[in-house]
Amino acid sequence: MYILGLNAFTHDASAALLCDGKIIAYAQEERFTRLKHDPSFPWNSIQYCLNEAHISLKEITVAAFSWSPFHKLIPRFLKTFYNIGGGIPRLKSQGSKWLDIINVKGILEKHGFEGKFYYVPHHNAHAAACFYSSSFLESAILVIDGVGEHATTSLYHGKANSINLLQQYYYPDSLGLFYAAITEYLGFKNNDGEGKVMGLAPYGLPEYYNKMKDCLFLNQNNYKIDTSYFDFAHRWFTKKFEKEFGPARIENEPITEHHYNIAASAQKILEEKIWHFCQELKRITQSDNLCYTGGVSLNCQANHFIWSRKDFKTYYFFPAAYDAGTSLGAALFAFKDILNCSDAYSFEHVFWGPAVEKKHGALLAQQYSLHVQESNNLYEQIARIIAHGKIVGWCMGKTEIGPRALGNRSIxxxxxxxxxxDIVNNKIKKREPFRPFAPTILAEKAPEYFHTKEPSPYMMMTLPIAPEKINEVPSVVHVDGTCRVQTLERQFNEPYYQLITEFHALTNVPMILNTSFNKAGEPLVSNEQDSILSFINSDLDVLVLAGLIITK
Structure with a gap:
């Protein structure tokens, strides 16, 4: 039985394919179109998935879409019109999106689809992707994003082959939209710059915490957005907000201590409220496990905050927690909750996207007049190049899922x-100098540097580094003494593990700086041409492509 999961028309369109409940392929549309967060219908991703299974759309048994167009939309439209002030233009814009979603089955049928079709409520898709990809047979589940159809925060309890909704909070009362508004206020773009706010926060102090908290009417069990401060339909924040906190920063203006403190205050509010939801889930479910997902869960600092409170024994953060991951969630929800199938699902790794091939890479490199070399000791040679201060583009095997490079599309x-x-930020990534970089460390060595055995395979949590190690690896330590760490086990990614092992043998340091292989504003590189063009148009010293060593 083949199940095709889809997400489209909002942002981060994607497709995932299951065969008898096991993942065959997954792809994000932006990796093909090169348009970051591309919302368009994911035909390229669908075709890739079908090609991986050697089937046609006609052979798909079930298709599932990660939005339900009739799921609590009327209350959201009314709140948009009356409370948020979007008016008729906003309603027309939203209505057009939902008309596209209503027509998804028809779009597929025009291209040969004959199977059953299901709409999956958006937060159900988030929850299913996280819970069913975890190793848990039972878990509390927390979903927090900007907004689904109407829900902004959802609490679930997952048991074996079903997820059960416990509580929901609705638009416009959204932690995700609150943080997006702060992102816009600080001069960055929402749905893209939230990570920049997270990076800014440790530079400041939460001096505006109490004043900003009043904007949310926070308490232990509930929260409300004061829409006199926020306008999610237009400018995100109002003149009243600027009167309280000062004029908004315009893009490319200098970042001041005031901006650092705004970021720190918003970060503290976010962390505390997420923790409150965790406490509520623990009280209701009495579970030892927590699955946490949704776009807000990409905030690594907040993840460390809730993990360090130890309300649960085990935490799982889904690597594709943003909307791109909901295509997989829709497919899994259809398989488990709708079709009641109980087959075991195993999430063994994250490398499900298009692969690079040595032959094609060599031909392209020659076309661009690049030097190509094959090596019998690739990992030792590249480790030496890195140890001598060179910066390497690393493009191997299949693309990882999620927004973060986990060792196959890395710089x-x-x-x-x-x-x-500073070299990587300024000359290669071409992004803000305050943004930190992550280390990938051999898992067995992580306790020596981070004083914990907690695995972090998907780079979803910051950890404080041991003070005596800071001067050893300064380029991956943020201003607050933390690292957004990826712990690496051999079976997760053998080639990447071998490279870091060789680097460790040369330097006695069991980690390497790892950042996504892309320039600012671009998606991760995906294929041979992406990586070669990015290499040519940057100050990278060496490109490793499908095992080939390429230089200019």
Whole structure:
């Protein structure tokens, strides 16, 4: 039985394919179109999934879409019109999106689809992707994003082959939209710059915490957005907000201490409220496990905050927690909750996207007049290149799912060299200098640097580094003494593990600086041409493509 999961028309369109409950392929449309967060119908991703299974759309048994167009939309439209002030233009814009969603089955049928079709409520898709990809047979589940059809925060209890909704909070009362508004206020773009706000926060102090908290009417068990401060339909924040907190920063203006403190205050509010939801879930479910997902769960600092409170024994953060992951969630929800199938599902790794091939890479490199070399000791040679201060583009095997490079589409550098951070930010990534970089560390060595055995395979949590290790790896330590760490086990990614093992043998440092292989504003590179063009148009020193060593 083949199940095709889809997400489209909002942002981060994607497709996932299951065969008898096991993942065959997954792809995000932006990786093909090169348009970051591309919302268009994911035909490229669908075709990739079908090709991986050697089937046609006609052979799909079930298709599931990660939005339900009739799920509590009327209350959201009314609130948009009356409370948020979007008016008729906003309603027309939203209505057009939902008309596209209503027509999804018809779009598929025009191209040969003959199977059953299901709409899956958006937060159900988030919850299913997280819970069914975890190793838990039972777990509390927390979903927090900007907004689904109407829900903004959802609490579930997952048991074996079903997820049960416990509580929901609705638009416009949204932690995700609150943080997006702060993102816009600080001069960054919502749905893209929230990570920048997270990176800014440790530079400041939460001096505006009490005043900002009043904007949310926070209490232990509930919260409300004061819409006199926020306008999610237009400018995100109102003149009243600016009167309280000062004029908004315009893009490219200098970042001041005031901006650092605004970010720190918003971050503290976010962390505390997420923790309140965790406490509520623990009280209701009495579970030892927590699955946490939705776009807000990409905030690594907040994840560390709730993990450090230890309300649960085990935490699982889904790597594709944003909307791109809901295509997989829709497929899994259809398989488990709708069709009541009980087959075991195993999420063994994250490398489900298009692969790069050595032959094609060599041909393209020659067309661009690049030098190509094959090596019998690839990992040792590249480890030496990195240890000598060179910066390497690393494009191997299949693309990872999610927004973060986990060792197959990465830019790699030496974490020991303090100047590397500025070089990568300014000359290669071309992004703001305050943004930190992550280390990938051999899992067995992580306790020596982070004083915990907690695995972090998907780079979803910051951890404080041991003080005596800060000067050893300064280019991956943020201003607050934390690292957004990826712990790596051999079976997760053998080639990447071998490279870091060789680097460890050369330097006695069991980690490497790892950042996504892309420039600011672009998606991760996906295929051979993406990586070669990115290499040519940047100051990268070396490109490793499908095992080939390529230089200019």
């Amino acid at each position: 790699l550098a030496d974490p020991r060299k303090p100047e590397i951070k």
